[in-house]
Amino acid sequence: MLRCSHVLCKVDDIAAVVRDYRDLGFTVEWGSAPGRAHNALLWFGSGPFIEFFELPPVFGLLRHPFGLVHGGPAGERLARWARPGEGWRDLALETDDTDLARARSALRTAGLPVSRVIRGRRTRPDGARVRYQYLASRPAGLPFVVSAYDPPQRPARVVHANGARAVARVRMGVAPADRARYAALVGEDRWLSAVPAATTGVLDVELEGLSGPLDPRKLHGALLAAAREERG
Structure with missing residues (x-):
């Protein structure tokens, strides 16, 4: 069963976002080492989290090559993510599985056009490697689907100075x-x-x-x- 995983906000300067949201009283976690990170995470004790990501518009030029490799819906999704401007850009639904093969099969059986499963990874600021999978739906405005993180990433305790729970x-x-x-x-x-x-x-x-x-x-x-x- 799919459920809301996280909301994605496209930004122009990830370092400025981390600084500003900390000024607003949020605890923000870098996705990777601060000097090279392209994303940051705003966790809560349970439920959905928020991801801020930086992606230059030039990546939109990769829509067709990316689509050829991973399927048309994936190319359309990349173009949406790379579109200029800041603000809410997408929403992810998650499964409890670390492999999306079963979820993809169920979505295709339901008649929903989806991409192939795409494997992703990142290295946390502490050097630990995180693996995940995702697949894109069509049209690109609909939520996409992500696997569970391997290993799990939610902090054991999250406190925001502004009271957000x-x-x-x-x-x-x-x-x-x-x-x-x-x-x-x-x-x-x-x-x-x-x-x-x-x-x-x-x-x-x-x-x-x-x-x-x-x-x-x-x-x-x-x-x-x-x-x-x-x-x-």
Whole structure:
């Protein structure tokens, strides 16, 4: 069964993002050694996390070669990730398996067009190697699918000085043409709320426990706010 794994925010300068989010009271973890990292992670004690990533627009030129190797949906996804501008760019659904072969077979049986399984890895700041797999769905606005990290990566304890405890809700805009595929891919998910929209993609993210508003000048395009029930 797939469930919300994490929300991805495209940024122009990953070092500036880490600095600004720490200023906002978040505990942010570099994806790799700070001098060469292209991503950073904002974990919570449970539930979905947030990933910030930096990818120059020139990578969009690799859409067709990447698609030839991994399947058309993968090339389309790469082009989406590389598109200029900051802000929410994608959402990942995860499985408990470290291998996506079974998930891919189930999605294809359900009639969903997906890429081949793509193997990824990164080296953490402490030198430990992390392995994972992912596959892309079509159209590229729909969530993609990731495996469990090998080894698991969630910290044993996560504390944010601003009080944030967890992702309460992710609002996903879903275009009329994508509703059937979105429903087949996502099903029921406690963290996702689908709303009608002109285009499919992440709209905003609500956080539990925030002690106050966040300076939008430091969010790098991510629409983040306190959970609505907490705002009253």
